[in-house]
Amino acid sequence: DTEVTQTPKHLVMGMTNKKSLKCEQHMGHRAMYWYKQKAKKPPELMFVYSYEKLSINESVPSRFSPECPNSSLLNLHLHALQPEDSALYLCASSQELYPGTVNTEAFFGQGTRLTVV
Amino acid sequence: AQKITQTQPGMFVQEKEAVTLDCTYDTSDQSYGLFWYKQPSSGEMIFLIYQGSYDEQNATEGRYSLNFQKARKSANLVISASQLGDSAMYFCAMRVRNSGNTPLVFGKGTRLSVIA
Numbered sequence: 001d002t003e004v005t006q007t008p009k010h011l012v013m014g015m016t017n018k019k020s021l022k023c024e025q026h027m028g029h030r031a032m033y034w035y036k037q038k039a040k041k042p043p044e045l046m047f048v049y050s051y052e053k054l055s056i057n058e059s060v061p062s063r064f065s066p067e068c069p070n071s072s073l074l075n076l077h078l079h080a081l082q083p084e085d086s087a088l089y090l091c092a093s094s095q096e097l098y099p100g101t102v103n104t105e106a107f108f109g110q111g112t113r114l115t116v117v
Numbered sequence: 118a119q120k121i122t123q124t125q126p127g128m129f130v131q132e133k134e135a136v137t138l139d140c141t142y143d144t145s146d147q148s149y150g151l152f153w154y155k156q157p158s159s160g161e162m163i164f165l166i167y168q169g170s171y172d173e174q175n176a177t178e179g180r181y182s183l184n185f186q187k188a189r190k191s192a193n194l195v196i197s198a199s200q201l202g203d204s205a206m207y208f209c210a211m212r213v214r215n216s217g218n219t220p221l222v223f224g225k226g227t228r229l230s231v232i233a
Contacts, residue, residue, distance in 0.1 A: 033220055042208055042223035043162070055218045088160050092221075102150035102212040102219050103169050108162035 003027075006091050006109035014117055015081060021112045023074040023091030032074040033106065034066060035090040043090055049074060050096065081116045088113050119144040119213045121224035129230050130199045137184070138194040138227045140209035148214035151192040152221065153183065156206040165207075168192055196229075204231045 004025045013019050023032065030051050035043035048056035049068040057066075063085075065077040074091055092106040120143040130136035142151065153165040168176045168183045176183040184193040196203055208226045212219040 031218060042225055043221075045220050045222075048218045048220050050218050056220065090160075090162065092162070096218070099217055100148075100214045100219055102148060102214050103167065104150075105152055105164040105167055106162075106221055107164070108154075111160040113160070 004091055004093055004107050004109035006089075006112050008112060009110065010113050010115075012115045012117060013078065013081065015083070017081075018077070018079045020078065021076040021089055021091075021114075023076075023109055024072055025093040025107070026072055027093065027095070027107065028071075029093035029095050029107070030071060031094045031096045032068065033092040033094075034074070034076055035092065037088040037090055037111070039087075047076075078114075081114075083116050086115045119146070119149070119211050119222055121209050121211050121222060123209055123224035123227050125227045126225075127228045127230070129232055130196075132201060132231055132233050133198055135195060135197045136199055136229065138196070138207050138209075138229065140192045140194065140224060142190050142192060142209075142211050144211065144213050146213045146215075150212045151183070151185070152210045152212070153181070153192075153194045154208045154210060154223075155203075156208060156226075158205070162208070166194065199231045201231050201233060204229060 032049045034046040037043045047066045052068045067075040088111045090111045092108045094106040095104045122141045149170045151168045155163045166178045182195045209224040210221040
């Protein structure tokens with residue numbers, strides 16, 4: 001199974017709502033990532049989890065709150081978002097054989113298209 | 118810090134022809150990995166090919182090959198026998214060795230359009 005599954009595929013939320021994005025993989029990967037992608041732009045890294053611990057936070061506003069409940073799941077909790085947060089949110093995972101691995105590809109989910117109204 | 122540069126915002130290619138998508142990179146590290154991903158309009162990032170900084174042979178995966186010129190810091194993707202289904206965004210990306218996690222850093226991408 002070489003899949004990363006993201007739910008929901010589409011989400012429309014108001015600025016006062018609280019919602020969560022979910023990501024699941026069963027490849028035994030111990031690194032998981034959240035990326036944000038605006039239209040016609042490359043993905044931008046938001047968070048990295050390694051062995052269920054947050055290892056990188058790219059100065060993301062606190063209205064985005066990541067969570068890694070176990071080695072297969074990654075959540076992104078959303079609260080009080082702004083319209084400019086509308087984007088495609090991509091989850092990815094990769095096998096990390098040792099710290100500083102550079103030769104393993106990341107597997108991506110299909111993303112959640114988020115619209116904040 | 119590492120940087121990936123893709124200078125072609127858009128490319129057109131005739132079906133069944135070959136096309137080269139350019140990628141240059143900048144890093145002072147000796148150990149790094151270079152990747153190409155395809156992103157169709159559906160949004161999913163699809164891994165295509167990998168080249169390690171110490172690999173002496175150019176990587177190949179089916180119709181995809183990577184023209185790796187280390188001294189010039191370039192890692193161009195060559196797609197042979199283009200198909201209509203190859204129309205998509207293509208991103209060059211890099212991972213650089215450090216003591217912790219090494220997430221992918223992406224270039225701006227090239228939109229490839231295959232014409233029948």
